[in-house]
Amino acid sequence: MATKAAAPAPDSPPPGRPQATRRGPRTRQELLDAAERVVLRDGPSASMNAIATEAGITKPILYRHFGDKAGLYVALADRHIETLLARLQEALTRPATRQERTRAAIDAWLRLVEGNPALYRFLVHRGQAEEPEVRDRVAMFQRRLGNALAVGIAAELDLPEDQWPRAQAWAHGIVGMVQAAGDWWLDEQPFGREDLTRHLTDLIDGAYARA
Amino acid sequence: MATKAAAPAPDSPPPGRPQATRRGPRTRQELLDAAERVVLRDGPSASMNAIATEAGITKPILYRHFGDKAGLYVALADRHIETLLARLQEALTRPATRQERTRAAIDAWLRLVEGNPALYRFLVHRGQAEEPEVRDRVAMFQRRLGNALAVGIAAELDLPEDQWPRAQAWAHGIVGMVQAAGDWWLDEQPFGREDLTRHLTDLIDGAYARA
DNA sequence: GACAGAAGTTACCGCCGGTAACACACTAGC
DNA sequence: GCTAGTGTGTTACCGGCGGTAACTTCTGTC
Numbered sequence: 001m002a003t004k005a006a007a008p009a010p011d012s013p014p015p016g017r018p019q020a021t022r023r024g025p026r027t028r029q030e031l032l033d034a035a036e037r038v039v040l041r042d043g044p045s046a047s048m049n050a051i052a053t054e055a056g057i058t059k060p061i062l063y064r065h066f067g068d069k070a071g072l073y074v075a076l077a078d079r080h081i082e083t084l085l086a087r088l089q090e091a092l093t094r095p096a097t098r099q100e101r102t103r104a105a106i107d108a109w110l111r112l113v114e115g116n117p118a119l120y121r122f123l124v125h126r127g128q129a130e131e132p133e134v135r136d137r138v139a140m141f142q143r144r145l146g147n148a149l150a151v152g153i154a155a156e157l158d159l160p161e162d163q164w165p166r167a168q169a170w171a172h173g174i175v176g177m178v179q180a181a182g183d184w185w186l187d188e189q190p191f192g193r194e195d196l197t198r199h200l201t202d203l204i205d206g207a208y209a210r211a
Numbered sequence: 212m213a214t215k216a217a218a219p220a221p222d223s224p225p226p227g228r229p230q231a232t233r234r235g236p237r238t239r240q241e242l243l244d245a246a247e248r249v250v251l252r253d254g255p256s257a258s259m260n261a262i263a264t265e266a267g268i269t270k271p272i273l274y275r276h277f278g279d280k281a282g283l284y285v286a287l288a289d290r291h292i293e294t295l296l297a298r299l300q301e302a303l304t305r306p307a308t309r310q311e312r313t314r315a316a317i318d319a320w321l322r323l324v325e326g327n328p329a330l331y332r333f334l335v336h337r338g339q340a341e342e343p344e345v346r347d348r349v350a351m352f353q354r355r356l357g358n359a360l361a362v363g364i365a366a367e368l369d370l371p372e373d374q375w376p377r378a379q380a381w382a383h384g385i386v387g388m389v390q391a392a393g394d395w396w397l398d399e400q401p402f403g404r405e406d407l408t409r410h411l412t413d414l415i416d417g418a419y420a421r422a
Numbered sequence: 423g424a425c426a427g428a429a430g431t432t433a434c435c436g437c438c439g440g441t442a443a444c445a446c447a448c449t450a451g452c
Numbered sequence: 453g454c455t456a457g458t459g460t461g462t463t464a465c466c467g468g469c470g471g472t473a474a475c476t477t478c479t480g481t482c
Contacts, residue, residue, distance in 0.1 A: 026460090048439065058462065063440065146395060165401045169392055169410040176391020181384035184357060190376045199380040206421030207414045237429090259470065269431065274471065424482090431476070438469070445462070452455085 028075075031055050031065055035076055040118040044073075044125075077123055081141045084112060084123075088145065092152045098208065103201045106178055110193050113182045120186075124179055142179070146172035157211050174204060239286075242266050242276055246287055251329040255284075288334055292352045295323060295334075299356065303363045309419065314412045317389055321404050324393045331397075335390055353390070357383035368422050385415060 034055035038046045048069060052059045066072035091104035113120045123141065150171035154164055178200060185196050245266035249257045259280060263270045277283035302315035324331045334352065361382035365375055389411060396407050 047437080049437090057460090059439085060441075060463095061461070064460090069439065142391070143395070146391075165406075166410050168399075168401065169396065169407055170414055172395035173388040173392035173411060173414065176394070177384040177388035179391070180353070180357075180387020181380050183387070184354070184383035185380065188379075190379065195376075196380055199377050200384060202422070203381055203384065203418045206419070207417035209421055210417030211413070258468080260468085268429090270470085271432095271472075272430065275429085280470065426481090427479090429476100429478075431474100433472105433474090435472080436470095439467100441464100441466080443462100443464085445460100447458100447460080449458085450456090452453100 026055060026057060026061070028065060031057075031062065032076060032079060035062075035072055036079075039076065039122060040116075043118075044122055048072075077141065080119065080123060084108075085141075085144065085148070089148060092149065098156060099201060099205050102204050102208075103197060106200050106204075107193075107197045109178055110182055110185075110197055113186055114193050117186055120182075124183075142175060143172075146175045149175060156208070170207075177203075237266060237268060237272070239276060242268075242273065243286060243290060246283055247290075250287065250333060251327075254329075255333055259283075288352065291330065291334060295319075296352075296355065296359070300359060303360065309367060310412060310416050313415050313419075314408060317411050317415075318404075318408045320389055321393055321396075321408055324397055325404050328397055331393075335394075353386060354383075357386045360386060367419070381418075388414075 035046075035051045038051045038054045042050065048059050048062055051072070052062050055062075062072065066075055087108045088105050091108050092101055094101050094104055096104070146168070148171075150164070150168040153159075153171050154167040157167070159167055181196060181200055185193075246257075246262045249262045249265045253261065259270050259273055262283070263273050266273075273283065277286055298319050299316050302319050303312055305312050305315055307315070357379070359382075361375070361379040364370075364382050365378040368378070370378055392407060392411055396404075
């Protein structure tokens with residue numbers, strides 16, 4: 001709750017007061033940039049002090065902007081989650097064969113994994129942080145992904161409404177599958193991204209074919 | 212390294228010195244029991260002080276036994292991981308149809324999830340703890356599980372050696388799948404455990420059939 | 423009985439997340 | 453020009469954490 005309530009995201013400085021002060025109020029965006037730099041460098045255990053220093057300010061300002069550490073992490077995650085979700089949604093509804101849609105979605109995911117492992121770990125492995133707030137909040141992303149996929153699967157297989165839970169089970173399972181396989185692949189790198197995409201697509205497509 | 216080196220697990224008090232002291236040196240087992248009680252009650256954010264208090268001692272003793280928090284958590288996890296791995300191994304090598312083996316393994320997993328959610332979360336969702344030591348150590352369990360399953364899949368499909376990486380990709384993916392589906396199901400409980408077992412078995416079996 | 427050594431304690435360190443209280447810049451109204 | 457108000461920033465603190473040093477028992481052995 002404290003997350004959104006803290007500040008309604010003043011995306012750009014109000015044009016009525018163009019350059020208020022010299023030392024300048026840092027925009028939320030700038031703070032998030034700095035936070036992201038630190039988190040991607042130090043991992044999710046980055047301290048609020050370190051982030052504040054990176055942003056050239058001190059702790060209390062961070063707290064005024066984001067409420068608490070959970071708020072900051074959620075804001076940090078939200079910047080990327082929406083675009084990633086949109087990209088996956090596009091892949092899943094692309095006018096193409098079912099197999100191609102599956103492939104495209106997995107490929108989009110693995111491109112993120114490969115392109116920015118640190119960001120990926122932060123987003124997917126939950127900012128970890130001990131407080132359940134953070135865990136739940138960031139884990140919600142995975143849930144949304146699963147729910148979106150569930151709708152897609154139900155449509156794909158033309159399932160009646162009473163079979164939706166089954167589509168959900170599959171969807172959340174598949175999300176975890178791609179994530180876990182991506183994790184493993186990121187560590188071991190036994191072959192290229194395209195190969196992993198193909199293997200996972202084969203797996204899912206085989207399941208589809210029998211459904 | 213500090214983990215195993217700290218104490219070679221004196222499982223039972225040496226019979227040569229049956230009842231050493233009155234206030235007694237707590238056995239490693241007793242300490243782990245207390246730690247488990249606290250962790251399952253308070254979640255993985257349980258403090259070392261709380262654990263020590265629960266065990267009726269003070270912090271430094273814990274540190275003498277386990278080195279640091281990571282060591283304690285690893286010891287805590289190891290108690291259950293071995294038995295769980297053995298149970299899964301048994302299910303995967305049971306003399307039965309391939310589908311039945313799959314079903315049995317998933318069922319064993321979901322029984323743990325259902326029977327002791329707190330323990331499950333601790334084992335699978337990584338004691339979370341910020342230090343990478345703990346994360347890596349507990350995540351290793353998932354890896355071992357995936358590797359064991361990979362061997363099973365390679366045998367199941369009679370794959371030539373050059374196709375083993377594919378079996379690995381599948382295996383780690385499937386492990387993540389069952390885990391994620393279990394997570395979702397644990398939260399939402401939209402149907403019984405048997406239903407989820409069946410849905411996931413169907414999915415995997417479909418993939419097998421097409422492999 | 424002296425003694426080595428384990429078991430256990432108190433008291434501390436530095437750091438963390440989080441907050442209170444205060445200082446400075448700027449604008450608006452009279 | 454002076455005041456009031458507001459937003460930006462600071463310093464200095466709080467309780468609690470993981471972890472450790474130094475000391476005090478207590479116990480079994482020679």
